[in-house]
Amino acid sequence: MRAFSELYEQLDSTTSINAKLAALVRYFRAAPAHDAAWAIYFLSGRRLKRVVGSATLRQWLLQESGLPEWLLEETYSTVGDLAETIALLVERDGARSPSGLSLSEWLERLLTLPAMSPAEQQLHVVQWWKELDARGCFLLNKILTGELRVGVSAGMVERALAEVTSLPRTVIAHRLMGTWQPGPKFWAFINAPAEASGDRSRPYPFCLAAPLEARPETLGAVSDWLIEWKWDGIRAQVLRRDDGTWIWSRGEELITDRFPEVVRRAAALPVNTVIDGEILAWRDGVRPFGELQQRIGRKKLTAKILEETPVQLLAYDLLELDGVDLRDRPISERRELLEQLSSRSSAGFDLSPLVVADDWDALRELRAGSRERFVEGMMLKHRDSAYGTGRQRGVWWKWKIEPYTFDGVLVYAQPGSGRRANMLTDYTFAVHDGAKLVPVAKAYSGLNDKEIARVDRWIRQNTVERFGPVRSVKPELVFEIAFEAINESGRHKSGVAVRFPRIARWREDKPAAEANTIEDLRGLLRVEPAASDAR
């Protein structure tokens, strides 16, 4: 654990990309195979399924520390992180000679927990808290609760491994995709010569678009671009191999079982075909994301759900055909092959149509109708572009529609976590409902550090009541809240649920009386048919 916790500290204590890269390279050069594999597992954002819940850890800490519960709560809300609170409060006997176990040995240890009784678990974990130094204790808790996050991007891990293995980054990126068992075998596979083929059920790294902020005219002629609708569904890669079909989400989750109808149709594809596309709820055309979300939310796919909310794959790219990797070919060529494939085996999938227009203004007009089509705008892909790894600026753009906005009144605040621990940064906003204010959205991002500090101070001076960590404040501050969609909701007091709310700006010019009303929000529902209509 020593080496890994030192790596964590180094990554955590610098914002310099070069310093982070150097620390990663140093670590991977020295780490034993088994440790290196686990390190990749965590660094690439993978998490163990929660071994012990945070409520349980909190209970154990309460007993171990002997502190009154309220004081523990107050301390926790100051620290802003349970794993760290434990590391700070537990008195450890071995602080000067921390446990010599390696990362993989620790994982071996803690993976024995699920088989134990709660009492045994407590005995072991509390013992481990004392055995490790503060940093190790913090990491152990993070791993236990499935919350370990490290401040490195996937790209940085790929670059470091490319340097350590002397392999091209694209090869590394591909090898890191999908699910794998962290162990010496995986580390050997990472280090294998470039030609070595791995598990054929793994997806390719997704090619991502950058948001277009400039005017599209700056991109040159419309004819240079391949234009698609930006669907609001689940981005997925469908791999058809001789021994089956695999569907991977953009978050590298295997979702094959969730979409049997896509799997059924994919059987009609030639063996060794990989398609990139969007899975959408579909009945005589695309349905809003809310419907798809309801289907994903169900634990079991019953015949009833399959009938109520059928899905469809709309394909927009072809990454492999007859076993040939096409990713380096221009998208114009890949699109042609995709269309040919579609006419050859129309049973396999549907095509995401191209949007055709003579100029940017015509596209602008089409884009204005995005909401009626349940799309988020358009994708602009340069005709010569390859299927790159990661986010592509300059050749792949997402040209999204402007979000909805409303002016809401700040009514509740509570402390954030991590970098914002101890600062009141999680806000709840309300709109007018007659003489009352009704909460409609929670948001925390969108303010700069200076504004956060000012709002924090204001909240402390204008707190009306405290409920644990939550404070109600005088309803005075107004913020403009941006959001993507609105649906009717039986679960929210306000009767509506907004999607992806975030703070657009602080409206210091507006008194609370001029904030929006619930009627204003309900007015938007007409454009955005409710998910419940479909039922």
Next chain:
Amino acid sequence: MEAALITVTDKGLYCPQADFHIDPWQPVARAVITHAHGDHARSGSEQYFAAGEGAGVLRHRLGRDLPLQTLAYGEVFRIGPAVLSLHPAGHVLGSAQVRIEIDGRTWVVTGDYKRTPDPTCAPFTPVRCDVLISEATFALPCYSWPDTRDVVEEIYRWWQANREQGIASVLFAYAFGKAQRVLAELLAFSDEPVYGHGAVLPLVEEYRRAGISMLPTLPVEKTKKADYAGALIIAPPSAAGSTWMRRFGDASTGFCSGWMRIRGARRRRGYDRGFVLSDHADWPGLLQTIADSGARKVLLTHGYSDALVRYLREQGVDADALRTAYGEEE
């Protein structure tokens, strides 16, 4: 009820029986000063009383011709009916607790204090009393200080690692107290000169005059840019993010403070490294001091005083919060 020996007025802590203030935040007739930090020592009063060790820094801050009467630690002096004495608080050079005795009743005002060893000032000595007025800046259990030696070694290793990469290390520390403590503690690892910000160096000189050994120091202003590669520079936190920083090029930054105990606090302030080095008492230090005092009543000022009040009451100690205007900068 017995009359309080110390009350809070709009000018500060006040003894009505003997008509003097402790660390007043407005001009008064007689001011007893616990230490020379800006929120405790303010100018304009007619007469000052302070520990002799702190005279240099106090005069540096409030003026050479300050009407100051200095006292040795433990020396007894009288103001009206009150018998007073000053006792080491271990906070910074010359810092003192104030013991006040009137008619057989004893109150102690700790001022800011710490119980961890510090080579730049006399160590804290517990004083018995009936009523204790203690600071509570870090009164939560998560604030307990690691061994100073380990922290200073960390600072030294950080400096050396930066040197290997050819970059400067800029260490932010309170210009009075913390900066000198770091310079003194680093003697265990190095004998090289350290660069000091213009706000730090005059106080370093005062410390040297008081006989405190520290690493040699050089002024930042008169140095060419190239010389900063691999150097350690000590500056007040106010210099962070200022144009003054540009001269060091690509530097690594660190901050010495008790607040750095919490990872979120460090990340929020945007320093590369946080070093847990405080001149205040930590949670165990506060509890120890309250126990050592034998006080039957404890009054707490600033910081997390509400939490400590509630905790003490639950432990059967008569405790209350006292609202003062002292800051929590560290």
